[in-house]
Amino acid sequence: MSAQRVEEAIEAIRASGSRVTVDRRAVVEALDRSGDHQTAEQVAEAVWVHHPDVNLATVYRTLELLEKLEIAFHVHLGHGPSRWHLADDVHHHLVCEGCGRVIEIPDSTFDPLRKRLLDDTGFVIDPHHFSLSGVCGRCAAKAGR
Ligand SMILES: [Zn+2]
Ligand SMILES: [Zn+2]
Ligand SMILES: [Zn+2]
Structure with a gap:
């Protein structure tokens, strides 16, 4: 604030x-x-x-x-x-499908993918519009994975 x-x-x-x-x-x-x-x-x-x-x-x-x-x-x-x-706080989101937890990750996480996609396809990704779904470490541990 x-x-x-x-x-x-x-x-x-x-x-x-x-x-x-x-x-x-x-x-x-x-x-x-x-x-x-x-x-x-x-x-x-x-x-x-x-x-x-x-x-x-x-x-x-x-x-x-x-x-x-x-x-x-x-x-x-x-x-x-x-x-x-x-918009001054640029980060991206991982959302756990198990517990709903939201994990924030820095924009630089996408740099290699961004470069690869740009080189291969000319496509410029806008990864902040959607989150990535998956399973967080805690839920994975609980499930014994
Ligand atoms: Zn979870
Ligand atoms: Zn956020
Ligand atoms: Zn939207």
């Missing part, structure tokens, strides 16, 4: 030519305050703590705007609703 993070995001909205409204600022603050992996509904609940008059549709629209401006992004962790992140 940091005021600087919020101000950088607000500055990016302004720099894009979009208006910085009270509602938009409230969504950015909620994203920062509530931490990673919140659903849009959870972001809205965090907004309502301080701004109960902001409606859910506005929260959705603001998240979409923030994504277009590359200030925030969403990721799919397994089957549930998409989860939101501020």
Whole structure:
């Protein structure tokens, strides 16, 4: 949680030519305050703590705007609703199919694969949009694998 993070995001909205409204600022603050992996509904609940008059549709629209401006992004962790992140913290996700645990991994993990796919196919991967499913070490140990 940091005021600087919020101000950088607000500055990016302004720099894009979009208006910085009270509602938009409230969504950015909620994203920062509530931490990673919140659903849009959870972001809205965090907004309502301080701004109960902001409606859910506005929260959705603001998240979409923030994504277009590359200030925030969403990721799919397994089957549930998409989860939101501020974009200054780039990492990727492993989701355990056994216990549901989410493990964060650094972007550099994908470097060899990224290079290989680019060389072989010209395809540029965007690995933060989806998570990788599997079985975590603890669940594998429990299953005796
Ligand atoms: Zn994450
Ligand atoms: Zn597990
Ligand atoms: Zn998506």
